[in-house]
Structure formats: C-alpha cells, structure tokens
Amino acid sequence: MKNLLVPYYEHPAVRPAEWDAVVAAAPRLYGVILNPASGPGDRLDPAFADLAARLRAADVRVLGYTDTGYGRRPAADVLRDLTRHRDWYGTDGAFFDQVATDREEFAYYQRLAVAAWGLGSATLVLNHGTPPHPSYGRIADVLVTFEGTWSTYRELPPRQESYGAGVRVCHLLYGVPAGVDAERPARARGATVHCAVPGVGDHPWGTLPHALEPAR
DSSP, rough: OOOOOEEEOOTTTTHHHHHHHHTTTTGGEEEEEEEESSOOOSOOHHHHHHHHHHHHHTTEEEEEEEEGGGSSSSSSHHHHHHHHHHHHHHHHHEESOOOOSSSSGGGHHHHHHHHHHHOOOEEEEEEEOOOOGGGGTTTTTEEEEEEEEHHHHHHHHSOOOOOOOOEEEEEEESSSOTOOHHHHHHTTTTTTTEOOOOOOOOOOGGGOGGGGGGOO
C-alpha cells in the first residue's frame, strides 16, 4: 500500500545511499517531498533534477516543497517556487508547509490552490501540523493534521478525522524509536498516510524511517 509520505531534506550527492533506499521503496510511497533549498532554490540543482527523474520513473509522486508562512508569504513568491519546481524538477504536485488552520486564511490558500492546479499540480498536500478548519478539505488531496514528537503523539487518544470524500489525513512523526511500527497507531488516529523517523531536534527530517534506512 502506498501510505508513506517521505520528507527527506538531504542532498542526493551527500546521502546517495539513503536516496537509493527511498527510490527502492517506491511501491510503498504515497509521495516524496523535494526540497533543494527550503524550496526550489535560486537555480536548478542537477543532482536534484536527476533524483526527481528517478522518482518519476519509479512511479513516485514528486511534491515540491513550498513555505507559505501561515498565510503571510506573498502569493507571488509561492507561485514562483511552484513554477521553478515544475520547470526544473518536473514535480507533479505541491507540498505547502506552515499552512494556517483558521477559516479566515482559507481564501489565501484557495487562490494558491487554483494557481497550482493551473501550473499542473495534480496533488496538493497541506501541512497544518494540527487539525485545520474543515474548509481546507475542499482544496487538498492530503491534510497533515499532526507534526510532532512520538512522545506527544502516543498520548493522543484514538480519533477519526473527516474532511470530505477523497481527502486523506497524514501524520508526520519524529523521535520514533527503533522497532516501533507507527502505521497502526496512525490509522487509529485517522491517518491513512504517515511518516515516522528517528530524528530529533531542529532537523528531524534529515533522517529516514527505520524501514527505509540503507543497509550498512
């Protein structure tokens, strides 16, 4: 089942074995978030272009990382990032990070979604990190309704979240010990897409899920 959304924020030239392991896991991947420089950066990076081509050839969704600043970032800057992701890396979707949760900001994200669709984004993932207003389900394919530590997550009670037909819920977990299978608790909390990595601190997404780590 394609239920893993992988945000692995490391350069392919620095972590080639890890990226090889991600590509090899293609049958399990809902998608991979491409993030060359907290976005597409200012110029094409050939290593990321080659990686994106490998992922697409393996039938993996490639989602371009774009920060939205909780609705405060100028829409023109977001759309520039989306265009660069498409033109340089052939992304077929977008991962909007730092997404607001309130109804008041929904119009901003609705405009971004319409523009993203016009640029060819077939998949939109919105990372709220906490449950948003239900209106966001009108524009998203996936809503990230939890991002945080395993210690916090395991204390959450089972719950079911519904944002409309066809909208999937995702939980992103870090600080997850080896040997923990996060899929079952994620499903119990309403998520059909997830990622659980061991990393902690300021850069947990520089680590892979234990099951995807390359053999040493």
